[in-house]
Amino acid sequence: MTKIAPLYLEDLHVGQRFTSGTHQLDAAQIKAFAAQFDPQTFHLDEEAAKTSFFGGLAASGWHTAAISMRLFVEAMPIAGGNVGAGGEITWPLPTRPGDVLHVECEVLEIKPSQSRPTRGMVTMRNQTFNPQGEIVQLMVAKMVVHRRPQSPAAG
């Protein structure tokens, strides 16, 4: 991943892709997040997790989502900030201690706003992968993106 300058609506096109850096999960991170936000045994205790739905310690889906956000913000910085309006999220597989995660993003749609000429809505498909190349999270997200400000001379 190369560091890129913050992006305006004019910098984006449908089909454009961004690949994030990586984040390595471990059991301590999984348990710390779970203790605060999702205190269920399969996120907190290796032994108890073995007989659970997940068959072993697994991260909260919201932990995977939070890590994916970090990777996304770094890979595709939007001028003025990455502001999501929401979207659809699925977790086809759990994430595990030791997983090195990365995110691949693709611009699906760009809709300039009719009512607010300085911005538009961009739909992204952000996929989070584990080291086996399996998708552990799919997020189709809508994001507010601003147009590049006109310079006074150009006005």
Place this chain on the structure above:
Amino acid sequence: MTKIAPLYLEDLHVGQRFTSGTHQLDAAQIKAFAAQFDPQTFHLDEEAAKTSFFGGLAASGWHTAAISMRLFVEAMPIAGGNVGAGGEITWPLPTRPGDVLHVECEVLEIKPSQSRPTRGMVTMRNQTFNPQGEIVQLMVAKMVVHRRPQSPAAG
């Protein structure tokens, strides 16, 4: 909120509602989460946030989601664990320092599995409210819920 026993598929019906306890957000929590998962200035710095999209310090949407998960798990514990397959999430309004949040949940649909007779898929509408009664997060989520095990005598 009264503490309830873990729920099986048979314990649920369409229209059933659950109300969570509360969680009070503060600036320190907002910044700590953002530093780890969503390091953008409007989540990290009160002064810089004033001129941002949010007009002041606001929590990451993923922070609101994580807090909402905690409140949901405590309000509606599912036997074997609250395992989400995914869903649609939107953040109509940001959450702010001082906000006392709570979650109201409603069972929208119950679909017994055709292929796996021991479980079903339950669709929930989970709304997170701020103290003004405004919805700050709407999540329509699908969740795996198990049937109550048959006792050997009944088999």
